[in-house]
Amino acid sequence: MRKHIFNAGPCKLSDSLLKNTSDAILDWNGMGQSILEVSHRGKEFQAVMDETVALMKEVLSIPEGYSVLFLGGGASLQFAMIPYNFLKTKAFYVNTGTWSSKAIKEAKFWGETVVVSSEDKNFTYYPKGYDIPKDVDYVHITTNNTIRGTEIFEDLDVKAPLIADMSSDFLSRPVDVSKYAMIYGGAQKNLGPAGVTFVIIKDSFLEKIVADRKIPTMLQYGIHIKEGSMYNTPPVVNVFAVRETLKWVKSVGGVKAMEKLAKERADLLYSAIDNSKMFICPVVKEDRSRMNIVFVMKDQYKDKEADFVKFAGERNCVGIKGHRSVGGFRASTYNASTIEDVKALVKAMQDFEAQNA
Numbered sequence: 001m002r003k004h005i006f007n008a009g010p011c012k013l014s015d016s017l018l019k020n021t022s023d024a025i026l027d028w029n030g031m032g033q034s035i036l037e038v039s040h041r042g043k044e045f046q047a048v049m050d051e052t053v054a055l056m057k058e059v060l061s062i063p064e065g066y067s068v069l070f071l072g073g074g075a076s077l078q079f080a081m082i083p084y085n086f087l088k089t090k091a092f093y094v095n096t097g098t099w100s101s102k103a104i105k106e107a108k109f110w111g112e113t114v115v116v117s118s119e120d121k122n123f124t125y126y127p128k129g130y131d132i133p134k135d136v137d138y139v140h141i142t143t144n145n146t147i148r149g150t151e152i153f154e155d156l157d158v159k160a161p162l163i164a165d166m167s168s169d170f171l172s173r174p175v176d177v178s179k180y181a182m183i184y185g186g187a188q189k190n191l192g193p194a195g196v197t198f199v200i201i202k203d204s205f206l207e208k209i210v211a212d213r214k215i216p217t218m219l220q221y222g223i224h225i226k227e228g229s230m231y232n233t234p235p236v237v238n239v240f241a242v243r244e245t246l247k248w249v250k251s252v253g254g255v256k257a258m259e260k261l262a263k264e265r266a267d268l269l270y271s272a273i274d275n276s277k278m279f280i281c282p283v284v285k286e287d288r289s290r291m292n293i294v295f296v297m298k299d300q301y302k303d304k305e306a307d308f309v310k311f312a313g314e315r316n317c318v319g320i321k322g323h324r325s326v327g328g329f330r331a332s333t334y335n336a337s338t339i340e341d342v343k344a345l346v347k348a349m350q351d352f353e354a355q356n357a
């Protein structure tokens, strides 16, 4: 039996991805060879790469004038590549937790950072209503904060080029891509297995590349666009698996359907938390993430947290232990999570409360 998987990343993936990728690993398209064994320059894999890029554009309604890349190094390498390529003097960062802090750390190698932060309240809300200096090279945001459980649901209107780390809420809602200079993320939270990074980049933004800084070839966006993500050997199975996710998202109704399901799952779980005697969510209501639902036990029950993780595990709900920096619990409900998964967790919470509160 498949468990109710709430892991934060790597995370639950669609059944069709698991099945079709397994088949391709054993014998791809009846070629008598595994996808692991054929050249990435062959026509079969080139077709996979082309179709994956085309599906990204279709599923997310990416307008003309954008390139889609599949790179290595994770979202973490993007933290460095972005300032390396685009930070001339000053960049604006919204600090909403661990991942944005890491992005800021890298930017500081290349220039000045102006930061607005929600650290004053332990990252339990999403900053709003701040001023951005006119002379920044770009604005960097993290749309969903995987560890803290906050999320922004609107596509911001800012004057400077907007860059978003969408690692953990990608494809969970329609996005107006035209408002962004760049969107990127590690695949392992909504798009596929760990090992590939997606980058959607506005071609005209690339013209901003800092001319008087020498950038190693592998870290230049331009080279990856020119070579169609094949400057070096791409992670072939990962790209194949991403294509399976995109096919699956499309077949079940696209990002609108993903958004509807995400709301249903999150509403169900947050209302169970809000109606509980034992559990409480530390995040302000309007900024609560639909993807990473963070909750803890009320002070008088704190000593029961480990017991609940065990109790839920016995009911096949796995991966709910909170991040070590926050404690408590985190249920990650990405695109492949089902209402049944969430119902099983809610039932476990209610049963535990009945026995312990």
Ligand SMILES: *Cc1c(COP(=O)(O)O)cnc(C)c1O
Pocket (backbone or CB within 6 Å): 009, 073, 074, 075, 076, 077, 099, 142, 144, 145, 146, 165, 166, 167, 168, 185, 186, 187, 189
């Ligand atoms: C997980 C995560 C990252 C880091 O991704 P890697 O691919 O492991 O480098 C960055 N940003 C966010 C929002 C994340 O959730």
